[in-house]
Amino acid sequence: MTTVDLDRLAHGVLFPALGRPTPPVWVAERVRRGLGGFVVFGRDIVSREQLGRLTGELHGLREHVLLATDEEGGDVTRIESYGGTSVPGNYALGRLDDLDATRVAAEQIGLSLVAAGIDWDLAPAVDTAANPLSPNGVRTFGADRVAAHAAAWVEGLQSTGVSACAKHYPGHGLSGTDGHLATPTVDVHRDDLLGWYLDPFRSAIAAGVDSIMVSHDLVRQVDDVPATLSPVLLTDVLRGELGYDGVVITDALEM
Structure with a gap:
């Protein structure tokens, strides 16, 4: 394998943020070298018209440049004020059932x-809120019937041609730690992990x-490294036990 091939593959698995409302000067060269796409955050948007120009310019750099955002509904929205739609968040939908x-x-x-x-929408959050102190509780469908709502949400979104992303595997729901501040620890045995904790991901799959x-x-109780680095959770469980053969992306590395 040549250095050029390695460079292209390395770029292909990166998915950076833009950090500004216009394409940065480095973008075109990186896309030419194989960068797969970008995540658009709220700080990148100032108006509906500007967002349209931004996504149009980025898509114009090369065929199949993917643009993603976190549009969960409820409190987590990037585009609601810029031509988006206001919808209930997951917790409200879970309570409505x-x-x-x-x-x-x-x-x-x-x-x-x-x-x-x-x-590509980096949603829905399908963590099972088994711990009532989970900081992600309002972003989840709750503690019950999460699997059914996960499937319905995925079906609804993808019926429009936008890709969904079930997160945050294997699930923050037993942790009381905010992943933005520290490493969440999930105290669950492998038998329980496979027996019920991963049901929302099974359903989404x-x-x-x-x-x-x-x-x-x-x-x-499953591995001594975080899930993003765990061959047990990624290969043995997600690919093997759950049989998932689609795209896997990590949460933000700043977590």
Whole structure:
């Protein structure tokens, strides 16, 4: 394998943020060398028109440049104020417990992302909120029926042509730690992990989810390294036990 091939492959697995509302000067060269795409955050958006120009310019750099964002609904939204759609967040949908409503909410998000030029939604969060002190609780469907809502959300979003991303595998729900501040520790035995804790991810996979985001959770009873580095959780469990053969992406490395 040549240095050029290695460089292209290395760029292909990176998915950086932009950090500004116009394409930075380094973008075109990196895309030419194989960069797969970008994540668009709220700080990159100042108006509906500007967002359209930004995504148009980035898509114009090369065929198949992927643009992603975190549009979960509820409190986690990037484009609601810029031509997006206001929909309930996962916790509200879980309490309502109407799978059709969940499906429609995700579909509306998908339609707004299509209009904005976004290809890939880094959502839904399908962590099972087994710990009532979980800082991610409001972003989840709750502690019950999470698997059913995960599938409905994935189906609704992907019916619009936007890819979904079930997160944060293997799930923050047993942890009381905010992953933005420290490493969440999930105290679950492998038998329970496979027996019920991963059911939302099984359901999302069965629904045809295009991608899964892996967290930096430390599951000490399964492996002694974070999930993003764990051959047990990534290869043995996700690829092997769950049979997932789609795209896997890590959570932000700043976590």
